[in-house]
Amino acid sequence: MAAFSASIESGDKATITLIGNSFSQNSSTLMTLVTNAFFSYEKMIVSNRLEQTGTDPNLLQPFVIEQKEISEDDIGSNLLAMMVPLMLVLAIGIGAAPSAYDLFAGEKEKKTMEALLMTPVNRSTLLLSKWLSITSIGVLTGIITLLVVIVEIAFFTENLKSGLSFGENIWLIVLFSLLVIIVFSMFNAALLMLTSIVAKTVKEAQSYSTPIMMLAVFPTMIISSIGVNEFAFYHFAIPIMNIFSILxxxxxxxxxxxxxxxxxxxxxxAVIIIFIFSRILFLKDKWVMS
Known part of the structure; x- marks a missing residue:
């Protein structure tokens, strides 16, 4: 170390050898930190030498890079783009789940499904009516959640409020947001209906549907790192992910x-495919009788 300091003070070129293991993540991180520290020290030495010779140190820095966001509102919009879709998806799933459990697995568990099937109503009609009931509850839950989120952001936050400035397109955005809620509620109702038909009890239906609803967490991690101008076709073609992309x-x-x-x-x-499969199961006594 003394020889290194003496070389620096005399103006000679000194050599530094870093010994590490590039295949080790910890070692690579440490080497990077040490290298950056020496680069900073090198700049300080060069600046001092230039000052001693009467040369302006700014000659070695002809330009400065400043990074600026396209819009100052992007920070608030990015936070909203992560929070709002996740809250809507989870709210719709959790809100519609109890009715789905009770309309199929619950009736099998309470022995009321047999009496319902004895009525002069087509099984397909029964299936459709139950699916519409689950969808309606999901839509209502989604609308209430969206209204609550908008009110909280508009009246109780400062930074996030700037992300809600939509200008003249506000009514179109609200209209399409409602469309997204309806479409996802239909898809969510179909999934919950299928898991409830397969299950024999309410607890079993819950165990089947919970992992499916938790899939909503993964699109959040994927979409949050993608800009709105970087979306591809598959972002809008894959169910659940396309909800996050559109929102x-x-x-x-x-x-x-x-x-x-x-x-x-x-x-x-996807709803049609799931509904057809659910109808096939619902037409068989094996899946609708306890």
Whole structure:
């Protein structure tokens, strides 16, 4: 160390050797930190030498890079784009789940499904009516959640409120947000209905549906690191993920009719497929009788 300091003071070129293991993450991180520290020390030495020779140190720094966001409102909008879709998806799932459990697994557990099937009503009609009931509860829960979130942000926050400035498109954004709530409620109701038909008891239905509802956490982690101008086709074609993608666009004030159409059609296709499979199971006494 003494030889290194003597070389620096005399103006000679000194050599530093860093010994580490590049295959170790901890070692690589430590080497990076040490290297950055020596780079800072090097700049300080060069600056001092230039001052001693009467040279302006700014000659070695011809330009300065300043990083600036496209919009100051992006911070608030990004937070909203993570929070609002996750809250809506979880609220709709949790709000509609009890009715789904009770309308299928609950009736099997309480021995009332047999009496219901004896009525002169087609099983497909019964299935459709139960699905509409679950969907309606999900839509109502989603609308209430959206209103509560908007009121809380508008009246009880300062930083997030700036992310709600939509200008002239506010009514279109509200309209399409309601459409997203309805479409996801239909998809969520179909999934809950299927898990409740397969289950024999309410607790069993809960154990089946809980992992499905927890899938909503993964799109949040994926979508949060993607800009609204970086979305691809599959972001709007995959159910659940497309809900987060569309809501993120809407929260940034972007209305893309093609993306909205892809989201609606993909979710409707998934609902039809799940509904057909649920109907096949519901027509068999093996799955509807306790």
């Amino acid at each position: 993120k666009e809407l929260l940034f004030g972007v209305i893309n009719y093609e993306h909205i159409l892809i989201m609606v059609l993909s979710n409707l296709a």
